[in-house]
Amino acid sequence: MLTLSHLISAGDFAINDICAIVLIIGGLFFFFTSTIGLLRFPDLYSRMHATGKGDTLAVLLIVSGAICHHGVNLNSAKLLLIAIFIFIANPTGTHAIARAAYRCGIKPWLKNADLKAEERIDQ
Amino acid sequence: MTPHSKNLPFRYLATFVYLMLFWLFLSGHYDIFHISIGILCCAGVSYASTDLLFACPPSKKRHIIFFQFVIYLGWLLYQIVLANLQVARLVLSPRLAIDPCIIVYNARLLQGDVAQATFGNSITLTPGTITLDIRNTEFHVHALTPAFAEDLKNGAMEGWVARVYH
Numbered sequence: 001m002l003t004l005s006h007l008i009s010a011g012d013f014a015i016n017d018i019c020a021i022v023l024i025i026g027g028l029f030f031f032f033t034s035t036i037g038l039l040r041f042p043d044l045y046s047r048m049h050a051t052g053k054g055d056t057l058a059v060l061l062i063v064s065g066a067i068c069h070h071g072v073n074l075n076s077a078k079l080l081l082i083a084i085f086i087f088i089a090n091p092t093g094t095h096a097i098a099r100a101a102y103r104c105g106i107k108p109w110l111k112n113a114d115l116k117a118e119e120r121i122d123q
Numbered sequence: 124m125t126p127h128s129k130n131l132p133f134r135y136l137a138t139f140v141y142l143m144l145f146w147l148f149l150s151g152h153y154d155i156f157h158i159s160i161g162i163l164c165c166a167g168v169s170y171a172s173t174d175l176l177f178a179c180p181p182s183k184k185r186h187i188i189f190f191q192f193v194i195y196l197g198w199l200l201y202q203i204v205l206a207n208l209q210v211a212r213l214v215l216s217p218r219l220a221i222d223p224c225i226i227v228y229n230a231r232l233l234q235g236d237v238a239q240a241t242f243g244n245s246i247t248l249t250p251g252t253i254t255l256d257i258r259n260t261e262f263h264v265h266a267l268t269p270a271f272a273e274d275l276k277n278g279a280m281e282g283w284v285a286r287v288y289h
Binding site for chain 1: 203256
């Protein structure tokens with residue numbers, strides 16, 4: 001198994017491998033936090049916060065890591081296209097779900113439940 | 124919205140060329156069979172969706188928009204990373220220090236579908252805020268904390284998007 005310490009001790013690691021490792025670990029961190037957020041947040045809207053953009057950034061980082069690993073070739077260009085499409089599609093999907101909930105009249109969770117929702121939603 | 128009938132054959136052709144280039148780029152098989160399948164598919168898709176790709180003629184030259192959009196993308200990526208870290212801190216803090224609210228932000232500067240869609244997606248991507256609905260120029264935005272709502276209200280992002288498209 002190829003671990004980080006193995007790579008360093010072997011001395012045959014390249015700079016693009018280090019970039020790939022850093023980017024993919026960063027991506028995993030944001031996947032981790034968005035999953036925790038999905039589980040901890042109280043209602044639909046705040047859960048969309050956690051998944052809608054934590055995931056976008058995480059996928060961007062992991063795909064960038066894969067691009068670093070591959071170097072400059074046709075596969076990297078295809079990976080870049082995947083990143084671009086996710087960058088467009090993910091927030092659009094988040095917006096579609098949140099808008100559907102908003103138009104159905106789902107009330108957002110509020111910190112001070114004694115305040116009327118109408119006072120907080122100024123529309 | 125009525126589709127502009129001006130330059131219609133040209134717009135079909137442009138859509139077809141873009142799609143065909145994309146097909147060739149992805150397929151990697153350059154024999155008669157695969158290319159003819161590509162031509163059929165691209166013709167069908169461009170017949171169905173030319174109005175989606177070139178919906179309305181922009182007020183500026185396309186390459187200027189593209190160039191400014193790339194600069195905007197750099198700024199946006201920086202904002203996304205910055206704000207994702209803030210949300211990560213919120214998520215990981217033992218007491219969940221969120222105070223959600225819904226605000227209505229009136230983006231008067233932005234006209235047109237593409238500018239509004241870009242702005243809506245940018246709001247959703249910078250954490251702490253999600254675009255719930257767009258009614259004319261009013262953006263209904265759900266914010267995790269009032270601080271995130273204030274960040275949006277200072278109008279920096281709207282200014283960026285307006286500079287790209289207008």
